[in-house]
Amino acid sequence: MAKYGFGLDLGGTTCKCGLFTAEGELLEKWEVPTDTSNGGVNILKNLAQTVVKKMDEKNIAADDVAGVGIGIPGPVSDDGVVNRCVNLGWGVFNVEKEFSECLGGLKVKAGNDANVAALGEAWMGAAKEYSSSVMVTLGTGVGGGVIINDDIISGAAGAAGEIGHIRVNYTEENTCGCGNHGCLEQYCSATGIARLAKIRLAQNDDASSLRNVETLDAKAVFDEAKKGDVVAKEIARRACEYLAQGLQVISCVVNPEAFVIGGGVSKAGQYLVDEVEYRFNQIAFHGCKSTKIVLASLGNDAGIYGAMKLIL
Amino acid sequence: MAKYGFGLDLGGTTCKCGLFTAEGELLEKWEVPTDTSNGGVNILKNLAQTVVKKMDEKNIAADDVAGVGIGIPGPVSDDGVVNRCVNLGWGVFNVEKEFSECLGGLKVKAGNDANVAALGEAWMGAAKEYSSSVMVTLGTGVGGGVIINDDIISGAAGAAGEIGHIRVNYTEENTCGCGNHGCLEQYCSATGIARLAKIRLAQNDDASSLRNVETLDAKAVFDEAKKGDVVAKEIARRACEYLAQGLQVISCVVNPEAFVIGGGVSKAGQYLVDEVEYRFNQIAFHGCKSTKIVLASLGNDAGIYGAMKLIL
Structure with a gap:
């Protein structure tokens, strides 16, 4: 051995x-x-x-x-x-x-x-207790991985787990990096959340602490949302609604025991998980409502x- | 043996x-x-x-x-x-x-x-040549099954392959049998297509051969669409758009080699496959565009x- x-x-x-x-x-x-x-x-x-x-x-x-x-x-x-x-x-x-x-x-x-x-997360991290899990990595883009029976589903062309390119908006006019419109990545990546924030702030003159932050990024959105800023909460909620929609469809396809949320955006922590979980439970197929949503634990x-x- | x-x-x-x-x-x-x-x-x-x-x-x-x-x-x-x-x-x-x-x-x-x-279709039917496939059964409801490495993915709660309950419309007001709103089943099942037809015909007085059919069902919609009726084509296209959207998200999750379309509605044949394939290719993630779409071959x-x- x-x-x-x-x-x-x-x-x-x-x-x-x-x-x-x-x-x-x-x-x-x-x-x-x-x-x-x-x-x-x-x-x-x-x-x-x-x-x-x-x-x-x-x-x-x-x-x-x-x-x-x-x-x-x-x-x-x-x-x-x-x-x-x-x-x-x-x-x-x-x-x-x-x-x-x-x-x-x-x-x-x-x-x-x-x-x-x-x-890695399925073996020694946040999904250690589960034999099936889907990881969603919210970084500059949105990536992912599907683990079934402790093994990776890689797909016919290596494109399984391309969670970031699940289409969650049918009216989006901006183009995703992949060339499509309305991909999850356009709303839930660090870049996507900053984009949502910029669009929202330009909509009107509502007072928001986000207007005074040094860098209008995903971290600022979640930080200000946690402090109670109404506009920041609205932007965070929108990102989480899209993510929940992504998890809804994934669960109808492979019905994993757990979703693992990782990547830089996941540093928003339990606030993010609670927001996503609340919305997931509203729209999940009844057989999938018991799916756990947990934060990644192994980091880099x-x-x-x-x-x-x-x-x- | x-x-x-x-x-x-x-x-x-x-x-x-x-x-x-x-x-x-x-x-x-x-x-x-x-x-x-x-x-x-x-x-x-x-x-x-x-x-x-x-x-x-x-x-x-x-x-x-x-x-x-x-x-x-x-x-x-x-x-x-x-x-x-x-x-x-x-x-x-x-x-x-x-x-x-x-x-x-x-x-x-x-x-x-x-x-x-x-x-069965993966073993001896339409997906015989493929080691991974997802079957979508368009019957009274919409069911499905996910086959990876020649084996069923059943899911943590047996809810994998619940293709019919993938949410494809975020503004639907009618309720699906499962209690949710906007499930694929509401647009692509035999019942769903008949529902779309009824709603469309009530919208205005456009001439349509569908107004003269004995039973306004999914078969009538595809039969009249094939004969060139504009309204029937519009209804068929709408059902196929929703189905293509379902296949788009499935392919981002498990990226199968093939989709197998079965159930009563699939008797619409190549017309249905062509309509779905055309729309799938427009919205599929680039790594998934090569996914085959085939009709089930084993029937009952x-x-x-x-x-x-x-x-x-």
Whole structure:
């Protein structure tokens, strides 16, 4: 039985790395820069180097390593083929095969980073008690991951868990980054909430403490809403209504035990959860009303945990 | 290796029964009435009788039977517990355990009937070539089933695949059978399409051949639309827009290889598929645009095929 494993969470700027026991205890974590020059040709070599260096440092033999899991910022098929990662400069190739070769044959499993983070929360985080969960990550965009029977649903084209692009408004005139109109991301991402706030404040001259904040962002909206500002509460409520609508449809499709809310916007905490839960309960199909809504608990480590879980 | 298996599709009026080879060839099918008297206490005994009788008739030994699969009109948990089937009079109990006892210990697997029909189409029907598919059954109501890696996703409370209750209209004032407002079922079921037609015809005095049909039902709407009636086309388009919206959100959640459209309304055939596909392609997330939309091919046999697959 192998005693150790590595979980890597590859981003466009750095790669977060974790050395784990096979039981899932995080022994050490560190970061290495991502070298995106020359179409990202050095990325896997550099990552192999940092893994091998850590094994040397800790006197870990290859036989003692269960494998290396890696989350990738782009679509990954079930057999390990990445399909263009714009942030890395990568085209189409089998990342599991190539990375394993760089690692002298160690087992490698790759997954989409948002899916892998969802797996991390399902394994060791907020959804630990549940065998099925859907994570919704409210960051600059809105990502997500669907976990059923402790495993990622990746989809025919790697597009399962693209929660941010569920259409929740049929009259939106602004265009989403994906080219569509009315995607959840346009209302519930950090950018989307700031956009809602800007539109609302321009509507009339209602007094609002939001008019005096230094930066009109999602954090300001939730901070002022918590302090009782009526306009901020209205904007927060609108974002939460859209999110609840997203959860309504997800629950009719896969009916998970829990929803995990993560990403920067989720720092709004229980206020956000309460607002979403209240609205979800109003519109959820009766068989789905018992679905738990919880805050992510692993923060930036969700990705390395999930990556480690990939190889178990 | 067992050579045979049984697939049963239990409804409130009759139970469809199929005798299959272990390879999935349907050797014989028949129906028996469902006795819903006394809280449905005789149902399993009667079904066990028809199975045993068939085994006697065909000289099939118990050892030669892989098991008996059964689709149930209500929620069924992964371990075989049914949770109230109003059409049968059943409460809460382990149907797999009880039915197996009635069958002298034969292996029994149970599933929700809509999910089981989806499994049947995925195994031997329209989605045979795909390992993931979502079936949408447009009948009196709208049901469905989500198949991933050739297996049913049943959900934490058996409510996965409740496609009919995806909320696709936020301003609906009429109430769905489930108590909510704006469910897909209110626009795409046979009943829903007839409702849309009635509302549209009452709006003004536009000439329409629909004003002369004997019964203003979903079939009439599609028949007249195919003949070119402008109002009928408008109603059909509206139903298909809602359905496309449902498929849009489903594909962002599980990104299946194919959608299978079944149920009575699907007799509208390629006209329906073309209308839905056109609108789906307009609003689908780019990673999901390649999803196939196909007509169900097993008709009323989907349930017995899926039930047989449950035990394999």
